[in-house]
Amino acid sequence: MPSMSKWVVGLALVGLCGCASDKVAQKSEEAQEREQAAPESIQPPQASNEKVTKKDTNTDQKPDVWVYTVEEQRADGQGRDRMVRKEMDINWDGRVDITTYYDAREEREREAMDLDYDGKVDSVFFYEKNVNVRRERDLNGDGRVDSWSYYEKGKLARTERDSNGDGRVDYWEYWENDQVDRIGEDLDGDGNVDKWSRNTPAE
Incomplete structure (x- = not known):
């Protein structure tokens, strides 16, 4: 694979990883919100x-x-x-x-x-x-x-x-x-x- 193509693929993978980590962070924040909103035990x-x-x-x-x-x-x-x-x-x-x-x-x-x-x-x-x-x-x-x-x-x-x-x-x-x-x-x-x-x- 030409070096330019490798560079483009590398950037794409970095972008995908970034998106995935953003989604994980977002899910984590949502989970924390749900956890904080857990109903109080009577x-x-x-x-x-x-x-x-x-x-x-x-x-x-x-x-x-x-x-x-x-x-x-x-x-x-x-x-x-x-x-x-x-x-x-x-x-x-x-x-x-x-x-x-x-x-x-x-x-x-x-x-x-x-x-x-x-x-x-x-x-x-x-x-x-x-x-x-x-x-x-x-x-x-x-x-x-x-x-x-x-x-x-x-x-x-x-x-x-x-x-x-x-x-x-x-x-x-x-x-x-x-x-x-x-x-x-x-x-x-x-x-x-x-x-x-x-x-x-x-x-």
């Missing part, structure tokens, strides 16, 4: 410093509540077991459906729910001073939050939704007096409201 593994107490609330000889505590010292030097997490099986199928996390004062700060009983978290309520302030949901089951609800003084104030799965909010509802007051929509995908519509309840 029952996290028990930490080494946690003790678990099992309870049978329906007297079927099977536990349906699991209370996790950690040992710590109080200000007076006395030891105590502080509750950090509680898991509940509410349909008595032997699997956890709700996991509640508690702060240093044993007040609720996060409550995760498995709504479709697949072992993965679908909905999470967030609390401040034991009052619900936000709810996040994964509506399509891809492991990423696509619906957010915000509460003020215990009442729903605003909801946001990523309706097309691109990771960006494109739909907003603002609530007043327990009903939708106005709706905002992002029609071009730039993250900003393009269209507002107001609720006009029938008289």
